[in-house]
Amino acid sequence: MNLFEYVADRWGSLSLQGLLHASAVVQCTIIAAVIGVLVGIAVYRSPLGSALATALASAILTVPSFALIGLLIPILGLGVEPSVTALVLYGLLPIVRNTIVGLGGVDPSITDAAKGIGMSRLGVLSRVELRLAWPAILAGMRVATQLMMGILAIAAYAKGPGLGSEIFSGLVRAGSANSLNQALAGTLGVVILALLLDGIYALIGRYTTSRGIRG
Amino acid sequence: MSAFTAESGSRSAERGRLFAQPVAVLLIVAAVLVWAFTTDLDTVEQESINASSILTYTWQHLVLSVVITILVLVIALPLGVMLTRRWAKPAAPVFLAIANIGQAAPAVGVLVLFFLWTGLEGVAAAAPPIAFYALLPVLRNTIVGIQQVDPALVDAGRGIGMSSGAVLRRIELPLAIPLILAGLRTSLVLAVGTATLAQFVNGGGLGEMIDTGYKLDRVSVLTVGAVLAVALALLVDWLGAVAERYFGPKGIG
Numbered sequence: 001m002n003l004f005e006y007v008a009d010r011w012g013s014l015s016l017q018g019l020l021h022a023s024a025v026v027q028c029t030i031i032a033a034v035i036g037v038l039v040g041i042a043v044y045r046s047p048l049g050s051a052l053a054t055a056l057a058s059a060i061l062t063v064p065s066f067a068l069i070g071l072l073i074p075i076l077g078l079g080v081e082p083s084v085t086a087l088v089l090y091g092l093l094p095i096v097r098n099t100i101v102g103l104g105g106v107d108p109s110i111t112d113a114a115k116g117i118g119m120s121r122l123g124v125l126s127r128v129e130l131r132l133a134w135p136a137i138l139a140g141m142r143v144a145t146q147l148m149m150g151i152l153a154i155a156a157y158a159k160g161p162g163l164g165s166e167i168f169s170g171l172v173r174a175g176s177a178n179s180l181n182q183a184l185a186g187t188l189g190v191v192i193l194a195l196l197l198d199g200i201y202a203l204i205g206r207y208t209t210s211r212g213i214r215g
Numbered sequence: 216m217s218a219f220t221a222e223s224g225s226r227s228a229e230r231g232r233l234f235a236q237p238v239a240v241l242l243i244v245a246a247v248l249v250w251a252f253t254t255d256l257d258t259v260e261q262e263s264i265n266a267s268s269i270l271t272y273t274w275q276h277l278v279l280s281v282v283i284t285i286l287v288l289v290i291a292l293p294l295g296v297m298l299t300r301r302w303a304k305p306a307a308p309v310f311l312a313i314a315n316i317g318q319a320a321p322a323v324g325v326l327v328l329f330f331l332w333t334g335l336e337g338v339a340a341a342a343p344p345i346a347f348y349a350l351l352p353v354l355r356n357t358i359v360g361i362q363q364v365d366p367a368l369v370d371a372g373r374g375i376g377m378s379s380g381a382v383l384r385r386i387e388l389p390l391a392i393p394l395i396l397a398g399l400r401t402s403l404v405l406a407v408g409t410a411t412l413a414q415f416v417n418g419g420g421l422g423e424m425i426d427t428g429y430k431l432d433r434v435s436v437l438t439v440g441a442v443l444a445v446a447l448a449l450l451v452d453w454l455g456a457v458a459e460r461y462f463g464p465k466g467i468g
Contacts, residue, residue, distance in 0.1 A: 055232050062452045064408030067441040070425040074434040146319060153321030154412070157429075164323065171327045171415060180331045187324030194319040 006181035014166070014185055021162030022193050025148045028084055032091030033141050039092070040099025040137075041125065050100050057093035065090065065151045069158050083152060083160030090151055091144035098140030102133030131210045138208070142201040149194040153186070163189045229456065236453045240446045247442045251435055263427055263436045273443060275419035276410055279338055279345075280451070283406040286346035287353055291402075292395075295357025296383065307358060314351045322348045322409045330416040341410070341418030349405040356398030360391030393463045400455025407448045421447065 007014060043049030065086065072082035106129050114124045130137075156164025163186045170183030206214075251264050262268070298307040317325075322345070329344040330336070364387050372382040411422035424440025427433070 051231055055229075055235070059232070059236070059449065062404050062408075062448050063445045064411045064448050066408075066411040066422055067425060067444040067448075070429060070437050070441040071445075073429060074437065149319065150321040150323075154323050164321065167321070167324045167327050170331065174331055180328070183324065183327045183331055187320055187328055190321045190324060191316060191319050195316070 001178060001181060003181050003184055006178055007185055010185070014163075014189065017161075017163045017166060017186075018189050018193060021149075021152060021164075021190065022197065024083065024161050025087065025145055025152055025193075025197070028087035028148055029091055029141055029145045031084070032088045032144055033095055033137070035088065036092050036095030036140070036144075037099050037130075037137060039096050040103060044100045044103040050104075054093070054097050054100065057096045060089050061093045065154050066157070069155055069160075073158050078159040080161065082158045083155035086155060087148045087151060090147050091141075094143035094147070095137065095140040098136040098143075099133065102136030103129055105136070106132045132213060135205065135209050135213070138201065138205050142198065145197055145201070146194055149190055149197070153190055163187075163193075233453070233456055233460070236449055236456075240449045240453070243442060244446045247439055251439050254435065256435065257433075259431055260433050260435050263424055263433070264439055269424075269439070269443070272419065272421050272424055272440070273447070275423075276407070276421045276444070276447060279341060279410045279413055279418060279420055280403070280407045282338060282342045283346045283349060283410065284403060286342060287350050287402050287406065288399075290346070291350045291353035292357055295354050296361065296388075298358055299361040299387075311355060311358070314354055317347060318351045320348075323412055323415070326409075326412055326416060336417045338413075338418055340416040341413035345406060345409045345413070348409060349402045352398040352401035352405070353395065354398075356394040357391065360394030360398075361387050363394075364390045393459065396455070396459045396463060400452065400459060403455055404448055404452045407451045408444075411444050 001009070039053055043053045068089070069082055069086050072085055076082045076085060110132070111124055111128060114128045119127065152160060152162050153164035153167060156162060156168050166186030166189070167183050170179045170181075170186065173179040173182070256264055294310070297303050298310055325344045325348055326341065330340045333340065368386055368390070369382055372386045373379075377385065410418075410420050411425065413420045414423040414426050421440045421444040425437050425444070428435070428437025428440060
């Protein structure tokens with residue numbers, strides 16, 4: 001059986017795993033974005049807070065994903081919980097970093113003008129600063145998504161959802177008829193999904209960037 | 216795609232890590248080792264948690280990481296330099312695109328595929344795919360680092376009669392070193408981290424302790440392996456930061 005026949009034969013389960021993979025990554029990106037943007041908003045005005053938040057988040061990214069997932073197993077058990085926790089933790093750095101950079105890069109004269117016409121602090125943040133920082137935040141989410149695609153494949157070790165399980169069962173069945181096809185289908189599936197989501201990000205960026213700063 | 220950099224992008228954050236990171240690493244390792252050696256271990260745990268096996272696993276991990284680093288340097292540096300030469304410039308985007316897609320592939324998938332394809336085992340099966348995976352930061356930063364050298368400096372070098380090789384050696388490479396070192400730091404962290412997966416293809420290393428602990432349901436073994444792997448990655452990252460700080464050329468930065 002070659003790869004195409006294999007994929008056609010197992011299309012049902014492969015497409016389901018692919019869907020689970022993409023959906024888990026997208027959901028974790030959203031969770032990481034909510035947490036990351038809140039952290040970014042909390043610290044971006046204080047240089048010390050920004051330094052602390054980025055240092056901590058980049059230390060997390062240094063942690064080997066297999067080690068983190070291993071450490072989460074005794075605490076959170078198997079399946080969805082350790083996978084989601086690991087993905088969200090790894091997604092934080094690019095989002096926190098870009099939120100701080102994006103919010104810090106807003107021209108003070110613009111926020112001054114917004115305050116001058118009577119906008120509240122919250123109004124300035126939600127209607128001026130966050131909108132101007134959005135392209136940077138979105139770029140951070142894009143990077144986070146790409147990172148998570150690969151890490152979720154490792155999370156299959158802890159019985160996480162997605163295409164990683166194809167890779168691992170290909171490994172376990174090494175030597176048997178379809179082991180190579182199975183690992184190949186899992187790996188290529190992740191690559192295709194990663195490229196697909198990257199394209200979607202480009203589209204989202206095009207349509208959600210404030211008209212004034214659209215290139 | 217700056218996806219895989221652990222760089223925090225802030226100078227003061229980097230400075231803080233320079234001091235806090237090694238201290239934190241030492242404290243964590245000490246705490247875990249003290250905990251592991253003072254609790255009552257059953258015979259299964261004693262198999263893995265003893266000085267000689269821990270040293271063996273750590274040693275395997277280091278050897279594998281060194282082999283990967285050598286592969287990355289031997290492949291990515293010359294390739295990066297070559298792709299900035301005038302005759303090869305059109306090929307640069309092609310190589311970068313291939314490397315980008317390669318990195319979008321999950322590390323565990325690349326590792327398993329290489330193992331299934333070649334039938335190799337151990338370090339020979341683990342090092343090449345992990346090196347392929349960890350190579351992009353050095354490749355990209357070498358290309359960008361050389362490209363961003365002021366063309367006027369290259370012209371000046373040529374003008375005083377330097378050969379193109381001399382310009383590369385004495386002007387372009389020294390000026391590109393800060394970026395190359397930054398890329399190397401990212402690659403090293405990736406290599407040490409991904410080396411935890413080597414045990415899937417019988418490559419040994421600290422990942423094996425994690426796997427043993429998981430399969431035999433011994434949290435202590437899993438924890439010691441994972442914490443040591445984390446500590447090693449943080450230590451390598453710290454060494455990279457120190458190297459960036461002290462081995463960069465003095466004239467710039």
